[in-house]
Amino acid sequence: MQFDHLSYGDFNPHLLYIGKKTPMKSGEDHSHDYLELTYILAGQARYTIEGQTHILRAGDLLVGNPGVVHRFELRDGEEPPVEVYIGMSNFHFQDMPQESLVLPDGSHVLHCKPELKQDLNQLIQTMISETQVQQSGQYFMIKAYLVQMLLLIIRQIRGEKKHENRGYVFESRSRGYVVKRIIAYMNENYATHISLDQIAKNMYLSPVYISKIFKEETGESPIRYLIQIRLEKAKEILEDEACGSIRDVAAEVGYEDVYYFSKLFKKYYGIAPAYYKKQVRKQ
Numbered sequence: 001m002q003f004d005h006l007s008y009g010d011f012n013p014h015l016l017y018i019g020k021k022t023p024m025k026s027g028e029d030h031s032h033d034y035l036e037l038t039y040i041l042a043g044q045a046r047y048t049i050e051g052q053t054h055i056l057r058a059g060d061l062l063v064g065n066p067g068v069v070h071r072f073e074l075r076d077g078e079e080p081p082v083e084v085y086i087g088m089s090n091f092h093f094q095d096m097p098q099e100s101l102v103l104p105d106g107s108h109v110l111h112c113k114p115e116l117k118q119d120l121n122q123l124i125q126t127m128i129s130e131t132q133v134q135q136s137g138q139y140f141m142i143k144a145y146l147v148q149m150l151l152l153i154i155r156q157i158r159g160e161k162k163h164e165n166r167g168y169v170f171e172s173r174s175r176g177y178v179v180k181r182i183i184a185y186m187n188e189n190y191a192t193h194i195s196l197d198q199i200a201k202n203m204y205l206s207p208v209y210i211s212k213i214f215k216e217e218t219g220e221s222p223i224r225y226l227i228q229i230r231l232e233k234a235k236e237i238l239e240d241e242a243c244g245s246i247r248d249v250a251a252e253v254g255y256e257d258v259y260y261f262s263k264l265f266k267k268y269y270g271i272a273p274a275y276y277k278k279q280v281r282k283q
Contacts, residue, residue, distance in 0.1 A: 011091050011092065011093075011147075012090055012091065013088045013089070013090055013091040013143065013146060013147065013150065014088060014089045014090040014091075015086070015087075015088055015139065015142060015143050015146055016034060016087035016088055016089060017085075017086070017087045018084070018085070018086045018087075018127055018128070018131060018142060019084070019085055019131075020041070020082065020083070020084050020128050021082075021083055021085070022080045022081070022082050022083070023072050023074060023080055023081070023083065024074070024080055025074055026071070026072060026073045026074050027071045027072040027073075028071055029048075029069050029070070029071045030069070030070070030071065031064070031066070031067050031068055031069045031070070032064060032066060032067075032068075032087065033066050033067070034066060034087055034088065034089040034099055035063070035064065035065055035066065035087070035088050035089070035091075035099055035100060035101060036064040036085060036086065036087045036088075037061060037062070037063060037064070037085070037086045037088075037101075038061070038062040038064065038083055038084070038085045038086075039060075039061050039062075039083065039084045039085075039086075039120060039124060040056045040057060040058050040059065040060045040061075040062075040081050040082070040083055041058060041081075041082040041083065041084055041121070041124070041204050042058050042081060042082040042201075042204065043057075043058065043079055043080065043081035043082055044056070044057050044058075044078075044079070044081055045057075045060075045062075045072065045081040045083065046072070046073040046074070046075070046078070047062060047070055047071065047072055047073065048070065048071050048073060049062070049068065049069070049070040049108045049109070050068060050069055050070070050108065051069075053073075054108070054109050056081075056109060058081075058117075059111070059112045059117035059120075059121075060109055060110070060111055060112065061109065061110040061112060061120075061153070062108065062109055063101050063103055063108055063109070063110060064108070065097075065099075065100040065101060065102070065108075066097075066099060066100060068108060070108070084124050084127075084128065086127075086146065088146065091150070093154065101150075101153065101154075101157075102157075103157060104157065110153065110156070110157070112156065113156060116152055116153070116155075116156050118205070118209070119152050120149060120152065120153075121203075121204045121205055122177075122178055122205070123145050123148055123149050123152075124149070124204075125178075125181070125203060125204055125205075126145055126177060126178075126181075127142050127145045127146070127149075129181060130142050130145075175213045175216075175217060176217055178203065178205070178210075178213060179213060179214055179217040179218065181203065182199055182203065182210065182214060182222065183218075183225070185199065185202060185203075186199075186222075186225065186226050186229050187229060190226065190229050190230050190233060190253060190254055191252060191253060191254050192254060193254065194226060194254070196210065196211065196222055196223060199222060210222060227264060227268075228268070230253040230254055230255070231253070231264060231265055231268050231269070233252075233253045234249055234250075234252075234253045234261070234265060234273065235269070235276070237249050237252055237253070238273060238276055238277045243277070246258055246261075246262065246273050246274050246277070249261075249273065250262075250273075261273070262274070
């Protein structure tokens, strides 16, 4: 069975590896006998590819086809980039060599359009998150995202535009996953200083986009949701007989200003934390 530029029998990519790194020094010339994609998540990267120097920025993709000689360079005073690298084999696009992804004009660097950049940021963040947990079917889950990634890249290469389809639900599922990751991040780090910019940087997305999808998925802004998490944790601590002072409780849930914490607590629960603590002790 064949659809457009893909043959089902030839498109079963084998994921060799995936990782995220911040290279701190220059590398050596090397090549692979498989395809390696290097995506710049943040910062700027300098690569020499087939003898020519290229500057890659966030949202750019280095396509290391089999046999392509390349090396990373980091000069004095330059900030290292954040990169994700993915190795794969066992796939074949029509009109392209086996296990290769040929870009227009023979280039080795794909400058992702804003829509593709947003999609890849989400997919790659999800793939990296999958590598950090040990769950059933981990390899196949990452592979499923890899297939989406390759197809989205092919669509930009072919110049295909996304047409509206009201029955298309993958975007909402992807957004839902991003929001779940943000909530998980809040639950893991509520005791530390968290800002919207910090959340956006951690997710490799813009603050405006995060605020938009978070409000649409939860009905709350990210910061308001974080406040609720912190205050719920504070209630649990106050209900523990071993809890310390109100200042200590405030610090445990990420508030340095005890007066601001007390004001928030009273606003949400209608009672000051000190009185709530006494009330619990009487029961």
